[in-house]
Amino acid sequence: MPRPKTRTPQLREHVLRSAVALLATDGVDAFTTRRVAADASTSTPAVYELFGDRRGLLREVFFEGFRVLGRDLAAVAATDRPRDDLVATIAAFRRFYREHPAMARLMFDRPFPDFDPSVEEAAAGRSVRELIVGRVQRAIDAGAIGGDPTDVAHVLLALARGLASVEVAGWLGTSAASVDRRWALAVDAVLGGLSPAVTAT
16 A cells, blocks of 8 residues: 655645744744744655755745735725725735735845745746736826836835835834824825826926
């Protein structure tokens, strides 16, 4: 009788969840294949068999981050106020960064010397960018803002990433009210600067 298969999709999913949890609770410095295996109650060889090596495991966490972010952004309902929808989309990005700071760091800051995303991996964020470009385009079509939709999407993503990383580091304010106020100031300033009257000059 053949031995039962132990390297199952269920185990793979369990190890991935353990890796995400370890990154969230203990950060980059604690992320080793041995530690992930221990947290998942499996063996290091099993992790290697499932993911190839630590880089393969990091790659899957990287992809998982963009899957979660994409779901969070897609959950922002479209309304008849496209500018407000952009503000809500940025707020959803902020929540993701606050709830998953270590995963966001892996996705955007490249903290592991042995993990430099390839072209295929870098394309993982394409659906996120396309979603934001689409919402920017709606706001442009509605006359709420002006500019090239791709350019505006890149600016808004850069703004959100910058503010979120500074907030998570504790450098954006000492109270929730002050942090919220500075987010609103930055987002309103950028969107105000993208008004059709301004971008047409």
